[in-house]
Amino acid sequence: AVHYAGIPCRIDEIHELAREHGLRVIEDAAHAFxxxxxxxxLGTFGDLVCFxxxxxxxxxxxxGGAIVTPNADDVQRIRELRLLGVDTDRALRTNTRMWDYDxxxxxxxxxxxxxxASIGLAQLALVDTFIENxxxxxRLYSERFADIPEIVTPATDFSDLAxxxxxxRVPDPETRSELVAHMAARGIHTGVHFQGAHEFSFYRDRPRGDLAVTELVAGQQVTLPLHSFMSEETLERVVDSVVSFFE
Structure with a gap:
């Protein structure tokens, strides 16, 4: 269950499908802290959650990252897997010598x-500021792009999103390529996040179902600059470059 870009997936439907087939839900919250x-x-819905x-x-x-789970057996198994398979709790449980491990x-x-870990913990104190920024x-991006019919924005209400x-999304592939070149000529880096994994050579020859939506979206997306401390000048430069392309 992937919360792409930080936008909630259809988690209730995924849980229903998992119950029907006796499966556990791994919630991919890598984008969604x-x-x-x-x-x-987000990150509180799955049997296991990845950040x-x-x-x-x-x-x-x-x-680095983290795995979160309410299941004690999963916790112990993950602790073993992340440190060479060592059962580090054995000595503590049996009150024996610390070198007596398995x-x-x-x-x-x-x-x-x-x-x-120290760097990550220090940032927790600032996370509300990061998210608000x-x-x-x-919100500024979406408001300024709202009147451009050639593009689709991810949302207009970001109050619950980080x-x-x-x-x-630029539905016309040729227009997308021209937009990317237009931005690059102005020194603004854009990206595509992400290509369909099934298109990579490692997976290409493996069995797969119909991934028409994945292919459609991957062919339309352009990501714009975003981080937690953008200046007004930078934001206006990005916005003006996009708007000028479609004028």
């Missing part, structure tokens, strides 16, 4: 370092 749905934070704290996310620990399964070295910038990226 701080976003809400029905006054409830990302990469350099361009709402809050960052430079790299490797219960194959694992990886995925635990976060203390310095990264982003909401303000996204967007990781701000994207517009």
């Amino acid at each position: 701080g976003s809400r749905s029905r006054d409830r934070l 990302s704290f990469g350099p361009v996310k709402i809050i960052t620990s430079l790299e 490797v219960a399964s194959q694992g990886w070295r995925y635990h976060m370092g203390s310095m990264q 982003r909401q303000s910038y996204c 967007l990781f990226i701000y994207f517009i």
